[in-house]
Amino acid sequence: MKIGILISGRGSNMTALIDAVQDNRIPNSEVTVIISDKLDAAGLEKARARGIETVIVERNKRGRAEHDAEIVAELKKRNVELVCLAGYMRLLSPNFIKAFRDRILNIHPSLLPAFPGLDAQRQALEYGVKFTGCTVHFVDEGLDSGVIVAQKAVPILDLDTVETLTERILAEEHNLYVNAVARIVAKDFVIIGRRVLFKTNEIKI
Numbered sequence: 134m135k136i137g138i139l140i141s142g143r144g145s146n147m148t149a150l151i152d153a154v155q156d157n158r159i160p161n162s163e164v165t166v167i168i169s170d171k172l173d174a175a176g177l178e179k180a181r182a183r184g185i186e187t188v189i190v191e192r193n194k195r196g197r198a199e200h201d202a203e204i205v206a207e208l209k210k211r212n213v214e215l216v217c218l219a220g221y222m223r224l225l226s227p228n229f230i231k232a233f234r235d236r237i238l239n240i241h242p243s244l245l246p247a248f249p250g251l252d253a254q255r256q257a258l259e260y261g262v263k264f265t266g267c268t269v270h271f272v273d274e275g276l277d278s279g280v281i282v283a284q285k286a287v288p289i290l291d292l293d294t295v296e297t298l299t300e301r302i303l304a305e306e307h308n309l310y311v312n313a314v315a316r317i318v319a320k321d322f323v324i325i326g327r328r329v330l331f332k333t334n335e336i337k338i
């Protein structure tokens with residue numbers, strides 16, 4: 134399965150996915166292209182160092198629909214079948230979702246539906262919850278509202294700061310995203326209503 138990854142920044146989840154594909158921990162897959170909406174995204178260099186093609190599609194004051202249409206064209210040109218958002222900081226337009234219905238994944242640093250949107254770790258800390266975590270979900274038209282593929286809980290410790298909590302969640306994000314993508318690539322799931330159900334337990338999340 135050809136995978137395209139969209140980034141805006143550091144790209145640590147992107148790197149985890151590329152490394153897992155290259156080590157065959159996500160069998161039968163290939164990371165075909167990395168697309169960034171930011172010229173200076175640090176992830177771009179990491180992708181190039183791993184031999185993956187990178188494409189920059191800046192927004193340049195265009196409307197979201199026009200910007201997304203160019204990204205969709207770049208993905209389609211390369212026959213990408215699965216799109217993974219990895220720190221891509223923009224909402225996708227309805228036409229983008231339609232072009233890849235049930236074939237776009239995102240990772241979010243909270244246990245959704247709690248704390249969607251920006252600064253999820255800070256939101257959790259300030260709310261006072263004792264557990265937060267990370268979620269891999271399919272992307273729909275809403276904000277972090279698509280059906281949930283996998284979640285991992287992370288406890289919030291009394292001495293946590295946004296930085297320490299973010300770091301512990303991030304380590305879990307990398308494992309969760311790799312394992313979830315492996316299952317999606319293996320087509321080992323069905324979606325019933327809002328529930329993503331796995332057919333076998335061969336791949337552990």
Ligand code: GRF
Nearest residue numbers: 143144145146220240241242
């Ligand atoms: C991660 O925390 C991810 O959950 C969120 O944005 C951050 C991206 O980090 N969507 P990185 O670019 O993958 O290092």
